[in-house]
Amino acid sequence: MNQTMELLLNRKSIRVYEQREISEEVKEALIAATLRAPTAGNLMLYSIIEVKDRAAKETLVRTCDNQPFIARAPLVLLFLADYRRWVDYFTASGVEQLCADEGRSMRRPEEGDLFLACCDALIAAQTSVVAGEALGLGSCYIGDIMENYEEHRDLFSLPRYVFPICLLCFGYPTRQQWERALTRRLAPEYVVFEDRYRRFEPEEHEEMYRDRQQEPVYGQQRSARGAKNLAQLTYTRKFDSDFAREMNRSVRAMLQAWVGD
Numbered sequence: 001m002n003q004t005m006e007l008l009l010n011r012k013s014i015r016v017y018e019q020r021e022i023s024e025e026v027k028e029a030l031i032a033a034t035l036r037a038p039t040a041g042n043l044m045l046y047s048i049i050e051v052k053d054r055a056a057k058e059t060l061v062r063t064c065d066n067q068p069f070i071a072r073a074p075l076v077l078l079f080l081a082d083y084r085r086w087v088d089y090f091t092a093s094g095v096e097q098l099c100a101d102e103g104r105s106m107r108r109p110e111e112g113d114l115f116l117a118c119c120d121a122l123i124a125a126q127t128s129v130v131a132g133e134a135l136g137l138g139s140c141y142i143g144d145i146m147e148n149y150e151e152h153r154d155l156f157s158l159p160r161y162v163f164p165i166c167l168l169c170f171g172y173p174t175r176q177q178w179e180r181a182l183t184r185r186l187a188p189e190y191v192v193f194e195d196r197y198r199r200f201e202p203e204e205h206e207e208m209y210r211d212r213q214q215e216p217v218y219g220q221q222r223s224a225r226g227a228k229n230l231a232q233l234t235y236t237r238k239f240d241s242d243f244a245r246e247m248n249r250s251v252r253a254m255l256q257a258w259v260g261d
């Protein structure tokens with residue numbers, strides 16, 4: 001099979017890494033590929049912080065829902081949705097005056113601009129995941145970086161119009177991780193539609209998740225939580241979890257700071 005397809009079809013999240021440094025050349029190659037990611041209007045509405053500081057990594061373990069492997073990852077990249085760079089450039093380059101001459105005030109980034117910047121940052125992040133795989137590196141997203149906005153803002157000196165949308169841990173996978181089975185996905189008919197959106201009937205939901213419900217791990221988790229099915233388990237473990245509540249609180253706080261009064 002074509003090597004790129006093989007790589008894409010076999011990617012999996014890697015959370016245990018060999019204690020092996022990632023060379024500067026490999027990091028440079030990873031970043032070079034990342035910066036070639038598509039970007040809305042070629043604006044590059046994102047920034048990346050390499051988290052090197054040990055204490056900062058330890059803080060992230062705690063603030064990102066207690067995930068110790070973050071501190072053990074040889075490379076940790078924080079992807080930021082970033083409109084600050086453009087707003088500063090506008091301000092430094094007479095845009096306010098231009099607007100005043102036309103009798104209006106300079107528009108500030110709004111919700112749509114934030115979504116666009118998040119798209120840019122996530123597309124860059126996923127490009128780095130694929131580049132990492134091509135360079136022999138495994139990776140894992142940390143979505144919990146959207147929690148604790150105020151603490152992350154202070155930790156990384158993030159100004160207004162900068163939001164940490166995802167964190168990526170990279171490292172050379174241990175053999176055991178490399179050999180782990182792929183996780184399941186929904187069959188294409190449940191995800192890819194023709195011409196219009198499709199909702200599903202209860203029996204179809206049952207069929208959709210039948211193979212996942214049969215996995216021993218789900219059986220164990222279900223009985224531990226007293227859930228009757230995967231929907232109840234997912235609701236209690238993820239959707240209605242403390243971390244989901246904190247993420248929503250944190251994103252609301254960021255949105256308030258982003259949009260302002």
Ligand SMILES: Cc1cc2nc3c(=O)[nH]c(=O)nc-3n(C[C@H](O)[C@H](O)[C@H](O)COP(=O)(O)O)c2cc1C
Nearest residue numbers: 011012013014015067140141142143144166182183
């Ligand atoms: C937006 C996003 C956030 C994620 N956050 C976490 C996380 O905080 N911790 C973690 O261990 N994995 C995280 N993951 C990895 C998913 O759990 C993983 O992709 C999913 O279980 C499927 O497994 P696979 O990537 O091995 O196929 C995240 C993935 C995405 C795309």
